[in-house]
Amino acid sequence: MTKGWTLYDSRLAWTLVAPVLLLLVFFLVLPIAVMAVYTFFTFVTAGVEATTLTLANWQEFFTDSYYHGFLFKTLRVGAVTALICGVLGYFPAYFIWATTFKHKWLLLLLLIVPFWISFTIRTFSWIHILGEQGIINVTLLKLGLIHEPLQMLYTEGAVIMGLLHFLLPYMILNVYVSLESIDRTLIAAARSMGCTSAQAFREVTLPLSLPGLGAGLLLCFVLAAGSYVTPQLLGSGRDALFGNLIYDTIMGQLNWPMGATLSIVLFVVLGCFAAVYTRYMGMSQIVKGLSG
Amino acid sequence: MKMSNTRRLERLHERYVNGDLSRRTFLTLTAAAATSAGLSMPWMGRALAAAKEIRFDGWGGTVQEAIDKYAFKPYTAKTGVGVVQGTFGDENEIITKIKTSKPGDFQVVHSSGVNYYIKYVNAGMVSEINEANIPNMANVLQPMIEPFRKLTPKLSAVPYDYGTTGIAYNTTVISPEEAKEKGAGLLADKKYAGKIGGYADMTTRVWYAALDTKQDPNNIKDMDAIWAKVRETRDLAKKFWSSGAELMDLLSKGEIVVTDAWSGRVAALQQQNHPIGYLDPAGSYAWMEDMLILKGSPMAECEELVNFMLDPATAIAVAEGQSYPPSLDPTKVKLTDKIAALPAFDPTGSMKSLTFADPVYWANNEDAWTKQWDRISKGA
Numbered sequence: 001m002t003k004g005w006t007l008y009d010s011r012l013a014w015t016l017v018a019p020v021l022l023l024l025v026f027f028l029v030l031p032i033a034v035m036a037v038y039t040f041f042t043f044v045t046a047g048v049e050a051t052t053l054t055l056a057n058w059q060e061f062f063t064d065s066y067y068h069g070f071l072f073k074t075l076r077v078g079a080v081t082a083l084i085c086g087v088l089g090y091f092p093a094y095f096i097w098a099t100t101f102k103h104k105w106l107l108l109l110l111l112i113v114p115f116w117i118s119f120t121i122r123t124f125s126w127i128h129i130l131g132e133q134g135i136i137n138v139t140l141l142k143l144g145l146i147h148e149p150l151q152m153l154y155t156e157g158a159v160i161m162g163l164l165h166f167l168l169p170y171m172i173l174n175v176y177v178s179l180e181s182i183d184r185t186l187i188a189a190a191r192s193m194g195c196t197s198a199q200a201f202r203e204v205t206l207p208l209s210l211p212g213l214g215a216g217l218l219l220c221f222v223l224a225a226g227s228y229v230t231p232q233l234l235g236s237g238r239d240a241l242f243g244n245l246i247y248d249t250i251m252g253q254l255n256w257p258m259g260a261t262l263s264i265v266l267f268v269v270l271g272c273f274a275a276v277y278t279r280y281m282g283m284s285q286i287v288k289g290l291s292g
Numbered sequence: 293m294k295m296s297n298t299r300r301l302e303r304l305h306e307r308y309v310n311g312d313l314s315r316r317t318f319l320t321l322t323a324a325a326a327t328s329a330g331l332s333m334p335w336m337g338r339a340l341a342a343a344k345e346i347r348f349d350g351w352g353g354t355v356q357e358a359i360d361k362y363a364f365k366p367y368t369a370k371t372g373v374g375v376v377q378g379t380f381g382d383e384n385e386i387i388t389k390i391k392t393s394k395p396g397d398f399q400v401v402h403s404s405g406v407n408y409y410i411k412y413v414n415a416g417m418v419s420e421i422n423e424a425n426i427p428n429m430a431n432v433l434q435p436m437i438e439p440f441r442k443l444t445p446k447l448s449a450v451p452y453d454y455g456t457t458g459i460a461y462n463t464t465v466i467s468p469e470e471a472k473e474k475g476a477g478l479l480a481d482k483k484y485a486g487k488i489g490g491y492a493d494m495t496t497r498v499w500y501a502a503l504d505t506k507q508d509p510n511n512i513k514d515m516d517a518i519w520a521k522v523r524e525t526r527d528l529a530k531k532f533w534s535s536g537a538e539l540m541d542l543l544s545k546g547e548i549v550v551t552d553a554w555s556g557r558v559a560a561l562q563q564q565n566h567p568i569g570y571l572d573p574a575g576s577y578a579w580m581e582d583m584l585i586l587k588g589s590p591m592a593e594c595e596e597l598v599n600f601m602l603d604p605a606t607a608i609a610v611a612e613g614q615s616y617p618p619s620l621d622p623t624k625v626k627l628t629d630k631i632a633a634l635p636a637f638d639p640t641g642s643m644k645s646l647t648f649a650d651p652v653y654w655a656n657n658e659d660a661w662t663k664q665w666d667r668i669s670k671g672a
Contacts, residue, residue, distance in 0.1 A: 045659055047387055047415040066672055133545050151486070154531055237492075237532065238671035248666045251388050253659065254411070 032267065038260035046254040057261040067245070067262070071269065074242040077156070078225030081163045085220040086213055088164070089171030093212075094205075096172075097179040108176075111169050123162050123233050130158050130234075154236040162230040167223055171216040178212020179205070214281045222270050242266050343590035345374045346597055349386050350402035352379030353536045354560045358613025359402070363601045370600070373593055381535035382493075383408050390417055395588025400597065402452070403584040406439045406651035407495065407658075409449055412584060418448035419585045425595040426450060428602035433621045435643040436580050439651055449582040450598050451619040453611060456636040456646065457496055457579065458572040460543060460553035460561075468569055471550075475573035476503035478550045480521060485528045489542050489551030492532035494658075494665035495649065497522050499577045500552055509575065510650040522668050532669065543568055552577075555635035559615035570635055578636065578646035580619070 039057050042050040061067050096107045114122060129135050130152040137149040152158055182205060190200040228243035240248075246266065250259030348364070350356040356379060364375040380386040383404050390398045403409065412418050423429055429437075429450060436451035459478055461471050465487075466478070474481060479488060479500055490497065501521035502509040512518060526532075530548050533539045536557045542548045543558075544566050558570045583601065585594045600606060604625045611618040612630050617637040620627065624641075631637060638645050 043659075045414055046384075046662070047391060047411050066667055070670070131545075132547050237526070237669040240670045245670070251382070251385050252666060253662050254384055254387060255659075255663075 032264075035260045036264055038257055039264055041257040041260075043255050043257045049255075049257050057257050060258065061261055061265060067265075070240070070242050070245050071265070074225050074266075075269070075273075077160065077163075077241060078221045081160050081167065081224040082217045082221035084160070084164055085167050085171040086217050089168050089216065090175055090209075090213065093172045093175035093179060094209075096176055111172055114165075114169060119166065120229060120233075122165060123230055126158065126162055126165070126234055127153060130161070153234065154239070156235065156239045158234040159231045159239050159241075162234045163224045163227060166227075166230065167220045170219050170223070174216035174219065175209060175212045178209045178215075182208045211281075214277075218274060218277055218281075222274060225270055226266065343373060343593040345376050346590070346593055347376050347378070347397070347399040348402070349378040349380060349398060349400070351536060352381070353540075353557075355536065355556065355614040355616070356402075358610050359601075362609035362613055363606050366606065367597055367600045371593075371596065373597070375597070384411075387411055387415065387417075390586065391415060395586070396590075397588075398586055399589035400594055401584045401586065403449060403582050405451075405580040405582060405648075406443060407579075407649055407654055409440060409443060409582070409584065410651060410655045412448070412586070413444055417586055418444065419587045419589055419591060419594075420446045421448060421450070421585060421595060421598075422591070423447065425592065426599040426602065428599050428604075431604065431621055431625050432602065432619045433641055433643065435641075436619050439648070440582070443651065448586075449584040450602065451580050451582045452601065452607075453614070453616040453618055454578065454580040454636065454643075454646070455555040455616045456572050457491065457499075457552050457554055457577040458558075458570055458635065459576075460551055460558045461569050461571070462543070462546065462549040463567045463569045465549040466569070468571075471569060471571045475571070476500050479552060480504060480524045480528060481550075482528065484550055486530050487547075487549040488525065488529045489539070489548035490525060490529055490532050491539070491552055491554075492534045492669060494662045495654065496552055496577060497525070497665055498661060499649070501525070503573060503575050509577070509647070510653055519664060519668060522665065526668060556615035559635060563615070572635065575647050578643075578648050580648070581616075 038049075040053045040055070042052045042054045042056070044050050092111075096104065096111075099107070101107065127134070131137070132149040132153070134153070136152065137146075140146045141149065186204050186208070187200050190204045191197070195203060225241070226243055227241060228247055231239050231241045231244055232247075242262070243266070246259055246262045249255050249262055253259075350359060356377065360375075360377065364377070368374050378386075378398075380389075383401075386398070386401060387408075390401075403412070409418075432451055436454065437447070440447055440449055440451070459471060459476070461478065466484075471478060478484070479490060481488070490500075498512070498518055499509045501518045502512055504521050505514065505517045507513060507518070531542060533542055533551070536554060539551065539553055539557055540561055543551065543553070543561060544564075553570070555570065555572075558568055561568045562570070583598050585591065585598070601610070602620070604620060607618040607620050608625075608628060608631065611634070612628065615634055617631055617634050618627070621641045622639055632639060636646065
């Protein structure tokens with residue numbers, strides 16, 4: 001043992017945690033606090049605000065149904081995306097976990113390969129797939145199955161497709177980690193007691209993998225609801241999400257106080273959702289899913 | 293000639309040692325210099341130091357390629373001062389970045405004329421140009437300089453080029469006769485529903501809605517009619533583009549067959565033999581661009597760069613490359629046939645054939661209209 005330190009010395013623990021805590025305080029808590037203060041500033045004109053304190057921005061948010069509509073739409077798109085991710089992501093994760101393939105690492109590597117390419121480029125690639133001159137329309141037209149190109153790009157469907165493309169690996173990894181933590185002898189025990197494969201899956205594997213699925217759903221929901229680039233590139237103006245509203249208010253209208261208000265709203269709503277979700281799912285289960 | 297503080301103090305000391313200054317005067321001047329250095333802002337040192345690099349931000353694409361090739365590279369070869377470049381798709385984006393940075397981080401912006409100039413002025417981001425350091429300003433069109441001078445008698449920007457946002461159309465689908473007959477109405481023509489585009493910008497949308505509802509864009513009387521027309525175009529449009537590159541992509545790939553479009557970008561497409569026609573309907577939206585020098589910039593170097601860019605040989609080469617007419621007065625500088633053939637070119641130099649936005653009128657309505665446009669663009 002090092003002189004002066006014990007294995008679970010609280011001073012050692014704080015010293016080790018301090019750099020991360022400082023980073024969190026300076027680069028997360030403080031900026032959010034500054035933004036919260038900005039919500040009470042007065043917008044003068046584009047790019048100019050006064051430090052005169054006002055509740056006008058909050059009043060505008062609470063009384064204007066335009067913002068409420070986009071908030072509900074954002075939550076809906078986030079929920080739909082997360083659910084589809086859950087359904088589509090579970091099976092690949094199960095396959096990777098269950099396979100007896102010698103080079104399983106290769107399958108996991110394939111999962112993270114998309115992360116090597118810029119997110120924006122990956123999103124742009126959908127334009128060449130879904131566009132009027134995209135591969136789907138061109139193929140269908142050449143096969144004579146359609147006479148007019150289908151409108152797929154710049155729709156909510158295209159936005160959800162882009163979000164799925166971006167979020168599916170996160171879901172698969174979460175579920176896979178959860179599956180990996182299952183003691184396989186439990187499944188063998190279930191089988192030895194007369195369960196069929198399907199029953200063993202339903203009674204043992206699925207319930208034990210739920211924490212990973214739950215964590216994946218939360219992660220996908222929060223990331224989808226907070227996304228900005230995908231709706232911007234693949235959606236029309238009508239398919240904008242709350243993040244796009246924030247961007248336009250800050251970057252287009254140069255109205256920082258209102259932009260800060262909308263940012264805090266999204267932060268609080270998603271934070272509350274995560275808190276309620278973890279309360280009913282059980283925080284320990286989420287952590288288990290994330291940590292394996 | 294620029295002199296560093298160190299050199300200034302060395303000279304002072306030399307004069308004192310040589311007996312040119314009394315001890316009292318020497319100490320007073322030294323104390324004043326120390327106080328001045330102590331009170332100066334952190335960015336002042338950077339601004340006063342001889343710059344090795346100038347930061348430039350522009351619109352990217354073919355426009356910036358031409359500026360880089362015909363202005364920046366020769367300037368660097370001549371002076372040894374490099375030009376570090378950034379791009380933006382929407383000028384509000386660069387204003388936000390400037391607002392969140394230190395003075396001097398951003399230095400020269402290829403800005404969109406007086407409408408945006410007001411925003412920089414209001415936000416206290418502008419510098420004061422010493423026009424004596426830019427002798428080539430003598431060749432710049434006075435009608436282009438005057439609107440800037442009305443806003444700030446001491447200029448921070450020098451007009452550099454101009455153009456129009458007219459109607460671009462695919463000639464394999466729309467004939468020039470049809471385009472001429474329908475003019476601004478093409479942007480709300482149900483016949484082309486789903487194949488219409490437009491610039492995702494409040495000014496352009498309101499301007500063309502004004503033309504289509506037979507109103508003066510610089511004195512709109514019926515805003516309800518304007519927003520109704522904007523909604524009509526939105527519902528018929530396939531996509532509102534947000535950068536020159538996106539405009540060229542949508543037009544060249546046939547995703548849209550008619551849109552309002554920047555004259556220079558259309559000229560670039562025509563030079564690439566795409567079947568794209570261009571029409572400036574009566575009252576077409578004319579705009580100018582300027583080289584804006586921001587507060588905290590190394591003024592001597594920036595002024596030298598702008599002067600170099602306004603040199604007739606440079607400005608003509610850039611204009612031909614970016615397909616926008618230069619701000620040079622054609623009655624003072626002989627311009628080329630290629631420039632004379634560019635869309636929006638005014639051979640008289642009076643600019644009376646072009647309709648520019650009244651900066652004060654538009655500035656007064658900018659905040660409310662931008663907010664309303666943002667909502668309409670999202671389906672409201």
